[in-house]
Amino acid sequence: MTVPISYSVRNLWTRRLTTVLTASGMALVVFVFASILMLAEGLRKTLIATGSYDNVVVIRKGSNSEVQSGVEREQAAIIEAQPEVAIGPDGQRLLAKEVVVLISLPKRGSDKPSNVVIRGISEQSLKLRPQVKLVEGRMPKPGSSEIIAGRSIAARFRGGGIGETLRFGMRDWTVVGVFDAGSTGFSSEIWGDADQLMQAFRRPVYSSVLFKLRDSSEFTQVRERIESDPRMTVEAKRESLYYEEQSKAMATFLRILGMSLTVIFSIGAIIGAMITMYAAVATRTGEIGTLRALGFQRRSILAAFVMESLFLGFIGGLTGLFFASFMQLITISTVNFQTFSELAFSFSLTADIVVRSLLFSLVMGFIGGVLPAIKAARMNIVDALRAT
Amino acid sequence: MYLLKLLVRNAFRHRLRSSLTILGMTVAILAFGLLRTVISAWYAGVEASAANRLVVRNAISLVFQLPISYKEKIRQVEGVEIVSAGNWFGGIYIDEKNFFANFAVEPKPYLELYPEFVLPPGQETDFVRDRKAAVAGRTLAQKYGWEIGDTITLKGTIYPGNWDFVLRGIYTGRYESTDESQFFFHWDYLNEMMKKVTPRRADQAGFFLVGIDNPNRAAEVAVAIDALFKNSLAETLTETEKAFQLSFISMTEAIVMAIQLVSFVVIIIIMAVVANTMAMTARERIGEYAIFKALGFRSYHIAGLIFGESLVISLLGCALGIAATFPAAEAFGNALSTYFPIFNVAVETIYMDIAAAFVVGIVAAIVPTWRAVSIRIADGLRRIG
Numbered sequence: 001m002t003v004p005i006s007y008s009v010r011n012l013w014t015r016r017l018t019t020v021l022t023a024s025g026m027a028l029v030v031f032v033f034a035s036i037l038m039l040a041e042g043l044r045k046t047l048i049a050t051g052s053y054d055n056v057v058v059i060r061k062g063s064n065s066e067v068q069s070g071v072e073r074e075q076a077a078i079i080e081a082q083p084e085v086a087i088g089p090d091g092q093r094l095l096a097k098e099v100v101v102l103i104s105l106p107k108r109g110s111d112k113p114s115n116v117v118i119r120g121i122s123e124q125s126l127k128l129r130p131q132v133k134l135v136e137g138r139m140p141k142p143g144s145s146e147i148i149a150g151r152s153i154a155a156r157f158r159g160g161g162i163g164e165t166l167r168f169g170m171r172d173w174t175v176v177g178v179f180d181a182g183s184t185g186f187s188s189e190i191w192g193d194a195d196q197l198m199q200a201f202r203r204p205v206y207s208s209v210l211f212k213l214r215d216s217s218e219f220t221q222v223r224e225r226i227e228s229d230p231r232m233t234v235e236a237k238r239e240s241l242y243y244e245e246q247s248k249a250m251a252t253f254l255r256i257l258g259m260s261l262t263v264i265f266s267i268g269a270i271i272g273a274m275i276t277m278y279a280a281v282a283t284r285t286g287e288i289g290t291l292r293a294l295g296f297q298r299r300s301i302l303a304a305f306v307m308e309s310l311f312l313g314f315i316g317g318l319t320g321l322f323f324a325s326f327m328q329l330i331t332i333s334t335v336n337f338q339t340f341s342e343l344a345f346s347f348s349l350t351a352d353i354v355v356r357s358l359l360f361s362l363v364m365g366f367i368g369g370v371l372p373a374i375k376a377a378r379m380n381i382v383d384a385l386r387a388t
Numbered sequence: 389m390y391l392l393k394l395l396v397r398n399a400f401r402h403r404l405r406s407s408l409t410i411l412g413m414t415v416a417i418l419a420f421g422l423l424r425t426v427i428s429a430w431y432a433g434v435e436a437s438a439a440n441r442l443v444v445r446n447a448i449s450l451v452f453q454l455p456i457s458y459k460e461k462i463r464q465v466e467g468v469e470i471v472s473a474g475n476w477f478g479g480i481y482i483d484e485k486n487f488f489a490n491f492a493v494e495p496k497p498y499l500e501l502y503p504e505f506v507l508p509p510g511q512e513t514d515f516v517r518d519r520k521a522a523v524a525g526r527t528l529a530q531k532y533g534w535e536i537g538d539t540i541t542l543k544g545t546i547y548p549g550n551w552d553f554v555l556r557g558i559y560t561g562r563y564e565s566t567d568e569s570q571f572f573f574h575w576d577y578l579n580e581m582m583k584k585v586t587p588r589r590a591d592q593a594g595f596f597l598v599g600i601d602n603p604n605r606a607a608e609v610a611v612a613i614d615a616l617f618k619n620s621l622a623e624t625l626t627e628t629e630k631a632f633q634l635s636f637i638s639m640t641e642a643i644v645m646a647i648q649l650v651s652f653v654v655i656i657i658i659m660a661v662v663a664n665t666m667a668m669t670a671r672e673r674i675g676e677y678a679i680f681k682a683l684g685f686r687s688y689h690i691a692g693l694i695f696g697e698s699l700v701i702s703l704l705g706c707a708l709g710i711a712a713t714f715p716a717a718e719a720f721g722n723a724l725s726t727y728f729p730i731f732n733v734a735v736e737t738i739y740m741d742i743a744a745a746f747v748v749g750i751v752a753a754i755v756p757t758w759r760a761v762s763i764r765i766a767d768g769l770r771r772i773g
Contacts, residue, residue, distance in 0.1 A: 017667050017755065025660035028653055060548065067451055068478070068546045104449040112638040115449055168448050170621065201452070202621065204588065233548065253727070261650060264419040265657060271412035272661035275405050279668045332646075335639035340451075342639075 003296060003304035011280065011308055012315075019312065022276040026316025026364055027323070029262075029269040034324035034357040036258035038347035039332065040251065042183070046345040047247055050184040051239035054216045055128055058209040058226060061233045065246060065339045066100040067117070070205040075232045079209045084222040086212040088127060095211035096125040099194050101201055102341050103168050105157045114333075116153060117341045118168075120194030128210055132186055137162050137177030140192055145200075147192035148177035152344040156333065160190070169200030185243065188333070188342045210239065249337045266364055269316070273368025277309050281376045288376050289384025298377040305373035306366065313365020317358045324357070325349055395696040402669070406701060409665045413705020413748070414712065416658035417741050421713035422720060423651035424737040429721075429728035430637060430644055436565045436730075437629035439603035441501060442610055444596040445632075447623040450476070453592035454622050456579075461616055467600050467609045472497035473575050473593035479542030479551060481532070487726050488528055490542060490571040492578040493597075495521075501599045504562040505570075511536070511557035519577050522553035525568035529558045531725065547578065549585070569729035598626075655744050662752035666698050670756035677760045678768025687761045694760060698753035699746070706745030710738060 012019045051057075058079055059069035071079075076097045079085075086094045099120035104113040119125075126132060126139075140146035153160040154175070165172045173192065181187045198204065213219060223236040237245075281288070288301060324347075333344040399406050428435075444462060446452035456473055463471050475492040495516045499505065507515070507523065515521045524534060534540065538555045553573050561568045575593070582590040600609050610626035617624045627635070637644065670677075677690050713733055721731030 018664055021660045021664040021667065025657045025664075028657045028660075032650060032653060062543060062545055062548055064484070064545050102449045102451045104447075112641070113635060114639050170619070201448075257647075261419075264415060265654060267415050268412050268419075268654070268657050268661060271408050271415075272657075272664060275408050275661065275665055275668070278405060278408075283672075332642045334642040337640075 001296060002300045003291065005307060008304055008308040008311060011284075012311060015280070018276055018279070019315070022272050022312055023316040023319065025272045026269045026313055026361060027319035029265045029364070030317050030320025030357050030361045031324050032265055033258075033262050033360055034321055034349075034353055035327050035347065036254065036261065037353045037356065038324065038327060038349055039345075040254050040258065041350060041353060042332075042345045042348040043247060043251060043254065045348055046183050046185055046343070047243045048240065049131060049182060050186065051241070051243035052129070052131075053238060053240045054213050055239035056211055056213060056219065056222070056236050057239050057242045058211075058234050058236045059207070061227075061235045066098075066208045067102055067339060067341065069100075069207050071097075071207065071209055071234060072205050075234060076206050076209050078229065078231060079211070079226060079234075082211075082222055082225065084214050084218045086214045088124070092124060093211070094124055094128060095209065096122045096128055097194065097206045097209050098122065098125065099198050099201075099203060099205075100207040101197070101203070103166075103190075105153075105159065105166070107156055108158050111158070114157075115335060115341045116157065116190060117188065117339075118147075118190045118192065118197065120197035121191050122194050125191070125210075128212055129181070129186065131184055132179055132181045134177050135180045137175075140176055142193050143196065144193070145171050145173045145196060146176045147173045147190050148179050149175050150187040150189045150191075151178060151180045152187045152331065152333065153190055153342075154178045156344075166190075169197070171200055183346065183348075185343055188344045246339050247336055247343070250343075253337075262360075266360075270364050270368045273309060273312060273365055274371065276312065277305065277369045277372035278375070280308065281305065281372045284376075285379065285384050285387040288379055289381055289387070292379070292381045293385060302373050302377035305376050306369050309365045309369020309373065310362055311365070312369070313361040313363075314358070316365070317361025320361065321354060321357050391692075391696070395693070395700050398693065399697045399700045402672075405665055405668070409662055409701055410705040410708065412658055412661045413702055413745070414708040416654050417706050417709025417745065418712050418716060419654045420651050420744060421709065421733065421737055421741055422716060423647055423654070424740060425713075425717050425720075425731060425733050426728070427644060427647055427651075428734045428737065429731045430640075432565065432567065432728070432730040433633040434630055434637065436504075436563075436567060437633050438504075439606065439628065439630070440600050441629040442598040442600060442606060442613075442626055443629055443632040444598060444613055444624050444626045445594070447614075447625040450594070452622065453589075453594055454596065454624065456591045456593050458617065458622075458624070459593070459596060462596055462598060462613055465609060465612050465616070467602060467605050467612075468598055469601050470497045470500050470599035472501055472597045473595075474498070474597055475575060475578060475592075475594040477542070477547065477551075477573075477578070478545045479547075480545060481540070481542055485726070486532070488569050488571055488729075489567075490573075492575040493572045494575050497599075498572065498597065501597050504566045505559040506562050507557045507559050514556040518554060518556055519574050519580075520552065520554050521556035522571060522573035523557040523559055524555060524571045525729075526558055526560045527568040527725065527729065528571060529555070531569075534558075547582065547589075549581075551581075564732060565730060567729050569725070597629075655748060659748045659751055662698065662702055662748055663755065665701070666694065666752045666756045667759075669697065670694060670760050674760060674763060674768050678763065678765050681765050681768070690760055691757045694757045695750065695753045699749035702745045702749035702752070703742075706741055710741050713737075713741075 063069035080095050088094050102115040103118050105116050106113050149160045159166040162178050165174050226236050327347040331344050331346040336343045446454055459471050472494040477490045477492050479490050515523050534555050540553045542551050606628050613626045614624050717733045
C-alpha cells in the first residue's frame with residue numbers, strides 16, 4: 001500500500017512560501033547550469049558549421065591560425081597544381097587563395113574597439129563555403145575598394161552596415177553587401193577582393209589556401225605530399241578540424257567555469273532542499289505516526305517524502321529551464337583567445353540539454369530529500385504519535 | 389551583550405537547520421569571493437600599469453607592425469624620455485598548453501621603463517651583454533624548473549622555427565601586483581634572424597613602449613606622436629598603458645560581464661535558502677511572538693529578534709567563507725596560473741563579502757518579520773506551527 005502522490009503535492013501547496021523559496025533557489029541553479037550548457041553548445045554549433053569536412057586549409061607550419069600564417073605565391077601555385085583539388089562545373093579548380101588580417105573597429109554605441117577578421121577572397125571563395133549567402137546588396141567588383149560584411153558585423157560595428165564606409169590601409173572601403181553565414185564564424189568577418197587588400201596592407205603573401213577535395217578519402221595522401229614537399233613549409237588540415245582547434249581554449253575555459261559553478265551552486269541548492277525537507281518531517285511527526293498506525297509501510301513513508309523532494313526539484317527545474325529558454329535571444333560576442341579576433345555565438349537549447357537539466361534538478365531534489373525521508377521512515381510509531 | 393547571547397542561542401535552537409544554513413552561506417561567500425577574485429585577476433594588467441608609460445602601435449590593429457625608423461622620431465617628441473621597441477613573439481614552450489607571455493624587447497630601455505622588474509645585480513649586465521639572453525619571471529622559472537644558464541627553446545608561431553635562448557636573469561616583482569610570469573629577450577636577436585630568413589619582415593616593431601617625464605601630459609604626448617605619422621603607410625595609435633590593457637579587457641567584456649552576473653546569482657540563491665530558514669523559524673515561534681506581544685513588547689522588539697537572528701546566521705557563514713577564501717584562492721591560482729598569473733584576494737572583495745552577508749541577512753528576514761509582526765495576538769496564541 002503506497003501513500004497517494006497527491007499527499008506529497010498538497011504538502012508543497014500548504015507551505016507555499018517555503019516551497020517557492022526552495023524551488024526558486026533550485027531554479028536559479030538549473031538556470032545557470034542550462035545556460036552554460038547552452039553556451040557551450042552554441043559555440044560548438046558555430047564551429048562545426050563553420051568548417052566543412054571536405055575542405056582543406058593550408059597554412060604555414062607552426063602558425064596556429066590564418067592570421068599568423070603566410071603562404072608565398074609560389075607555394076600557393078604548387079598547392080593549386082595538386083591533382084586532388086576538385087574541379088567545379090565550369091572547369092575552374094575549387095581553390096581559394098586568401099589573405100586574412102585583423103583590423104580593429106569600434107563597436108556601435110559603445111565605440112569600444114574590437115578585432116575583426118578581414119578576409120581577402122578570390123573567385124571561388126563563395127563556392128567553397130555553401131553556408132555563406134548574400135542577403136543584401138551585391139558582391140564587390142573585383143579590383144575595386146568594395147567590401148561585404150557579415151551579418152553580425154553589420155549589426156554591431158560602426159561603418160559595417162550597407163552603404164557605409166570603413167577606412168583602413170589609406171583608402172575608404174564601401175560596404176556594398178551584407179552576407180549571412182547562419183550561426184558560423186564567417187558572420188563575424190568582412191570580405192573583400194584579395195588582391196586589393198594585399199595592396200592596401202602591403203602584404204605580398206597569402207595567409208592561407210583553401211581547397212575542396214576531389215574525393216574526401218584522398219586527404220591523407222594530399223596532406224603528406226604537400227607537407228613533405230621541400231619547397232614549402234606548410235601544414236594541411238581538414239577545415240572542420242581547423243576551426244575546432246581554433247576555439248579549444250575558449251571551449252575549455254567555458255567547461256571549467258561551468259563545471260565549477262555548477263558544483264558550487266548545487267551545494268547551495270541541495271542544502272536549501274535539505275532544510276525544507278527536514279522541517280517538513282519535523283512538523284509532520286504526528287502525521288507520520290498516524291500514517292504508520294494506519295498500516296502504511298516504512299517504505300511508503302520513505303517514498304512519499306522522497307517524492308515530495310523530487311517534485312520540489314522538478315518545479316525548480318522547469319522554472320529554471322523556462323527562463324533559460326529566453327537566453328536563446330541573446331548573442332554573445334567576445335574575442336577568441338586563440339585567434340585574437342571577434343567571434344559571435346548564441347545560446348542554443350537542445351532536447352539533450354532539456355533532459356540533462358531536468359535530470360540534474362531531480363538529482364538535486366533527491367540528494368536534498370533522501371536523508372530527511374530516511375529520518376521520517378525510521379520513526380517509532382508510539383513516539384511519533386505522542387509528539388505534537 | 390545579553391541580547392547577542394539571546395540571538396545566538398535562538399539561532400542554534402534548531403542545530404541541524406542552522407548548521408546547514410551556515411554551511412550554505414559559507415559555500416556561497418566562498419564562491420562569491422572566488423568569482424570576484426577571478427574578475428580582479430582579469431584586470432591585473434590594468435592595475436599593474438604605470439601612468440608614465442605609453443604604448444604606440446599600428447592604428448589598423450595589433451597584428452600590423454611599425455617600421456623601426458619610427459623609434460628615433462618618437463624619441464624627438466617633447467616629453468618623451470625613453471623608447472623601447474618590442475614585438476609580441478608568441479612562442480610555444482614544448483606544448484601549446486604552457487602558455488606564457490613572451491616578447492622581444494630592447495633590454496636597456498625596457499628594464500629602465502619597468503623598474504618593478506627587479507633583477508639581482510650582475511644578472512642585468514649579463515642579460516644586456518649576451519644577444520641570445522632571455523629573462524624570465526620568478527613564478528615562470530619555478531613552474532618549469534629553469535635555472536640561470538639553462539637553454540630554453542621556444543617554437544615560433546609568428547616567426548617560424550625553433551629559437552634558443554639562454555636564461556641570464558630571473559626577475560622578481562617589486563609589488564604584489566607585478567606580473568612575475570613574463571619572458572623577454574633581445575629584439576636584435578629576432579631582427580637579425582629575420583634579416584637572414586625573411587628580409588621583408590625585418591626592421592619592424594610590433595609596438596613601442598614610451599616613457600614620459602610627466603604623466604599629466606600623457607594625452608598631449610600621445611596626440612603629438614600620432615600626428616607625426618598621420619597619412620603615412622603605418623599610422624600609429626598611442627595610448628597610455630592602462631588604456632592599452634583595458635582595450636584587451638573590453639574585447640572579452642562579455643565573459644567578464646557573465647562572471648559578474650553569476651557572482652550575484654550565487655548571492656540570490658543563498659538569499660532564498662536563508663529566507664527559507666528564517667520563514668520556518670518565525671513560523672515555529674509565532675506563538676512565542678504572540679506571548680511577547682501579550683507581555684507588552686512592541687513590534688520593533690520582535691523585528692529586532694528576527695533580524696538579529698538572521699544576521700547572526702549570515703555573518704557567521706560569511707566569516708567562515710572569508711576564512712576559506714584565502715586557501716581556496718591559493719589553490720585556484722596555482723591551478724590556473726596559465727590563465728591568471730596574478731591571483732590575489734583583494735581587500736575590496738572582503739568588503740563585498742561582508743556587504744553581501746548583510747544584504748542576505750536583512751532581506752531574508754523581511755517577510756518572516758512582517759508575518760510575525762502583523763499577526764493578531766489571539767491568532768498567534770491559537771496557532772500551532
